Amino acid sequence: MTLTSGTAAADSGIRWLYDDHHHCGGQWISSTNTFRLKDAEENNLFCYIPYSFKESHDPESRVALSPDVDQEWHNIPVANPEGDKWVFFRVCEEISGAPDNCLDWKRYLT
Numbered sequence: 147m148t149l150t151s152g153t154a155a156a157d158s159g160i161r162w163l164y165d166d167h168h169h170c171g172g173q174w175i176s177s178t179n180t181f182r183l184k185d186a187e188e189n190n191l192f193c194y195i196p197y198s199f200k201e202s203h204d205p206e207s208r209v210a211l212s213p214d215v216d217q218e219w220h221n222i223p224v225a226n227p228e229g230d231k232w233v234f235f236r237v238c239e240e241i242s243g244a245p246d247n248c249l250d251w252k253r254y255l256t
Contacts, residue, residue, distance in 0.1 A: 156176050156254050156255040157173065157174060157175050157176055157177075157254075158172075158173050158174035158235075158252065158254045159173065160172070160173045160182075161173065161236075161237050161249055161252070162237075163193070163237045163238065163239055163247060163248070163249050169185070169186060169187045169189070169191070169193070169239050169247075170183070170184065170185060170186065170193030170237050170238070170239050171183070171184040171186060171193075171219075171237065172184075172193070172195045172235070172236075172237035174233055174235060174254050175221075176233075176254065176255055176256055178221075178223060179223060179224055179225070179226050179256065180221050180222065180223045180224070181195050181197070181209050181221075181222045181223075181224060181235070182219050182220065182221055182222075183195055183209060183210075183211055183219070183220050183222060183237075184211075184217065184218065184219045184220065185211050185213070185215060185216075185217065186217055187217075188217075190213050191213060191239050191240055191241060191242075192210060192211055192212060192213040192239070192240050193210070193211055193237065193238070193239055193240075194208050194209065194210035194211070194238050194239075194240065195208065195209050195210070195235050195236070195237055195238070196208050196235065196236060196238060196248075197209070197224070197233055197234060197235035198233075198234050198235075199226055199228065199230035199232065199233055199234070199256070200230070200234070201232070201234065201253075203234055203251065207224070209222040209224065226256055229256075230256060231255065231256060232253050232254065232255060232256060233253070233254055233255075233256050234251050234252070234253050235251070235252065235254075236248050236249045236250060236251045236252065237249045
């Protein structure tokens, strides 16, 4: 957590979804309301981050990368139109014909 001009901001740290290797990485950057997302494997699957500014996860939005777009970090800014205090998110990998592989939901300050 960092302190800037009397307001608290908290980046999430990188959250990795993997089994034998890192597949998808995601991170919340609170100072800019930005998600960082990385697809670290060329496996024809794609990584995404479902997120919500509400504890109920409703409404739920998503940021995503195309399958195997590259293996670099991508910054994806999102809007927090109601100025909510928390963002809830998890990192997922879409698996065709099976349930998606996802981390648990976590909460971070905006």
